[in-house]
Amino acid sequence: MSFFRCPLCAGPLAEGARSLRCRNGHSFDTAKEGYTNLLPVNQKHAKLPGDDKGMVAARRAFLEKGWYAPLREALCALAVEAAGPAPAVLDAGCGEGYYTAGVRDALLAAGKTPLMAGIDVSKFSLQKAAKKYPGIQFAVASAYRLPAAEESVDLLLNVFSPLAIDEFRRVLRPGGTYLYVVPAAYHLWELKQVLYDDPYLNEEKETPYEGFAYEQIVPVSYSIHLPVREDILALFQMTPYYWKTSQAGAARLEKLEELDCRVDFRVHVFRREDAGPAGSKEW
Ligand SMILES: C[S@@+](CC[C@H](N)C(=O)[O-])C[C@H]1O[C@@H](n2cnc3c(N)ncnc32)[C@H](O)[C@@H]1O
Numbered sequence: 325m326s327f328f329r330c331p332l333c334a335g336p337l338a339e340g341a342r343s344l345r346c347r348n349g350h351s352f353d354t355a356k357e358g359y360t361n362l363l364p365v366n367q368k369h370a371k372l373p374g375d376d377k378g379m380v381a382a383r384r385a386f387l388e389k390g391w392y393a394p395l396r397e398a399l400c401a402l403a404v405e406a407a408g409p410a411p412a413v414l415d416a417g418c419g420e421g422y423y424t425a426g427v428r429d430a431l432l433a434a435g436k437t438p439l440m441a442g443i444d445v446s447k448f449s450l451q452k453a454a455k456k457y458p459g460i461q462f463a464v465a466s467a468y469r470l471p472a473a474e475e476s477v478d479l480l481l482n483v484f485s486p487l488a489i490d491e492f493r494r495v496l497r498p499g500g501t502y503l504y505v506v507p508a509a510y511h512l513w514e515l516k517q518v519l520y521d522d523p524y525l526n527e528e529k530e531t532p533y534e535g536f537a538y539e540q541i542v543p544v545s546y547s548i549h550l551p552v553r554e555d556i557l558a559l560f561q562m563t564p565y566y567w568k569t570s571q572a573g574a575a576r577l578e579k580l581e582e583l584d585c586r587v588d589f590r591v592h593v594f595r596r597e598d599a600g601p602a603g604s605k606e607w
């Protein structure tokens with residue numbers, strides 16, 4: 325049985341050779357790379373939503389070089405600490421799977437048997453993710469309509485992806501953990517100084533989300549030295565600045581041969597509070 329639920333009727337999905345199928349006969353093709361498209365056409369807001377092919381390739385190239393490995397290690401440590409012996413883990417907005425796979429490996433190394441799943445709205449991300457990480461269930465879906473049952477997730481990951489808090493509240497079981505990675509004030513500050521005449525610092529805030537209790541905020545801050553232009557451009561292309569930079573700013577960046585840059589993340593650790601009186605189990 326798949327971790328995922330039917331996006332049309334919320335029923336369980338049985339795994340066939342090349343599809344997932346619910347008891348009501350709704351069937352979803354599994355692509356050759358191994359991910360399943362669970363995004364119904366009427367929920368698709370763009371022809372090819374989410375990160376495009378170039379952004380995904382840039383992210384894969386950059387992450388594979390280990391520049392964000394300290395963040396992955398911090399997530400792994402928090403996941404191992406929070407998870408029970410057989411946790412269901414969902415990475416919402418998983419991209420090409422770098423953190424999803426890292427957390428899975430860490431849980432396995434700690435002797436746990438995770439059921440690991442990732443969703444993203446970008447099929448290009450999942451093509452790369454599913455091909456490289458066959459031990460993880462991947463589906464094209466929106467975080468705003470997760471194809472997952474109520475209270476079916478023990479550990480939820482969200483690394484730089486949309487905050488669909490209502491859905492996160494629905495799928496995370498009471499007592500479950502939510503790891504939410506956001507950029508802190510000085511994240512990529514030196515890159516922004518090259519791109520913009522008047523760069524701004526990221527705002528840092530603590531937001532109390534209904535149904536979630538703050539456990540801790542873990543800072544992950546360090547500097548990277550990007551030694552070649554290829555790495556600088558990959559970093560640029562995987563950020564939202566890629567779409568928001570003037571030609572002059574991009575031209576300044578193109579000329580750089582190397583870059584020293586701060587990386588500044590915060591991992592917000594939440595625990596899903598106990599639900600109140602039992603509500604409807606339907607969604
Ligand atoms: C900044 S990337 C982060 C990817 C990955 N977590 C990482 O850190 O490598 C944001 C991701 O959110 C995805 N995304 C955007 N809107 C989404 C939505 N509504 N539901 C699910 N994923 C979404 C994008 O396709 C992209 O892969």
Ligand SMILES: [Zn+2]
Nearest residue numbers: 330333346350
């Ligand atoms: Zn169905």
